[in-house]
Amino acid sequence: MRRRDETLAVDQIVRRISIAAGRLALGGLILLLCSVAIFPFYWMVVTSIRPSAQLFEFPPKLLPSADSVFSPYVTLFETSGLGRWLLNSAAVSLTTGLVATFFGAMAAYALSRFRFRGRRTSEMMLLLTQMFPAILLALPMYVVFARLNLLDSLAGLTLAYLAFLIPVAAALLKAFFDAIPVELEEASLIDGASRLGTLFRITLPLSLPGLASTYMFCFIISWDEFLFARMFIRQPENWTVSLGLASFKGEFVTPWDQVMAAAAIVTLPAALIFLALQSYLVRGLTAGGVKG
């Protein structure tokens, strides 16, 4: 009897150890993946505060040096137009995100809920717009924008981004609307709301996670965009941050500490937007509405 108890106890200990080992291994793996993802950002920040003399030391030091300097950050704002470029980018990206999400939502709702001739074709067209290489469209767009006097203006650039992002937003949001049971809207229609009232009271609140992630997607794409900005914008005071960053690469010298400092500053807004919206990204908001 006692022996059996002992084997049972041993069994239990072995099981506990194996569970602990499994967790440890999983934790290690997650840590490894995270560090791979985070390392470039870490390196960016560390490089930006390293004194210029130590920048190309070999072997490279992983830890920030004792005599770290923050002067590149100050110099950046004093000597370059970074502040201006940040504002430009913010204006373009915030507007693009907002407008693309709004019109995308309208289009997605129609595609998801109404049956009309050409619905499937329109849906295919949304995807088709994504199949062209951007450079193929850039040239004709340049010609059209030149005629319309939209070159070298932030409004023009926003328009160009919208042309690309509204279809993406519509396709993304359609999937979210499709997941909302149509009975909820029917119940609302019977309860006395109009179609539009139902959209704003029922459908949109329930698709907040979708709206948030769509907005974020559009924001980040237009924040990072380089090709169109390069082609359409001339004057340095109209540059967006991606153009600004590229301009640091000089013909003879590249101030790497400043480039890294600027990159760190540029990355920040995208990270902030993500943090602000991430609580909406949690799914499961519609749980419990239908079915038992």
Place this chain on the structure above:
Amino acid sequence: MATALLEKVTKRFPDHLAVDQIDLNIAEGEFLVLVGPSGCGKSTTLRMIAGLERATSGNIWIGNELVNLVSPRDRDIAMVFQNYALYPHMTVLGNLSYALRLRGVRLVEIERRVKQAAAALDLSELLRRRPAQLSGGQRQRVALGRAIIRQPKLFLMDEPLSNLDAKLRVQTRAEITRLQREIGVTTIYVTHDQTEAMTMGSQIVVMNEGRIQQVDAPRQLYHHPANTFVAQFVGTPPMNLLNCHIDLDGGMLRGDGVRVSFPVPLLTALASASTDRPLLVGFRPEDAALLNGSSECEFEGSVIAAEELGHETLVTLENGEQRFIVRLAPALADRAQLGDRVLFAVDPEKLRFFDTQTGAAISVFDISDQLSHFRETRP
């Protein structure tokens, strides 16, 4: 409270005809049940009354108003959905008061009505919860509450019990019936479950393949089905239907396991009503009794299955190609063992006749008078 009227209402979807020219008259305060197998058009009919689906042709009246082109929100109806369709981002309170808020009802009035509805449905403790935090039965009650709080002209219910477990279903069935009687609102209720239809409806509409098969009160539907579809759809187990032919010379109906002596005038009437000589004779499983000796109306078969249900035993019998089921008291079940050949008698007045080809019931003039006359004159 209102009446509702459907005139030649048809709904054609691109690929099929869902509802085919139905006429329906719903009286004030009535509890009308639409019942039929899935795909019979009952839900589509309900959705057309709600305005969620537009009729391809025909007219729909609610009260004295032609509502064909009226939007759902202006029809003054309330609907309970199969999956409840509670708004997940609102609390129970928000769900209950949604329709009233949309209509701009005064806050004091909203509060009063919410309290009243919550009390009636035992929801008072749950007003601050969200649908995700409720059990299936509670969600069901919120869905009902959302309907009754409106005091609408019509209640529409689309299989509201099918997501509940069996015990809760029976309980809620009674609750809905009680509620409807108390409020007295005209109700149209859709179900595929004939037990639900029989227990709840004051009038039952049996539908199949987009057409109305019969409209009647439950008892009438059960005892006088209009055709073989209704006979087999209503009742568990369904009505037995056996093939037989008319033997005018012998004064009998004969078939595999069927021997029914009938007065000649009755047989002649049957023969002329039926387009061809063979016809279907039907009886309910509980109308057959074990027979010692002989009877004017005999059914015979060998037992192929016996299902013990406790309060009764269902015995399935076979004779040639034909099968029928009888319901026996447990005490008598021993007399019908597997493989036994057993004889049953059925009261001739309980027999129903159907045309083999069309399936329509053959109503013979005053069968009981004929029979009593026949019995008196028989030696």
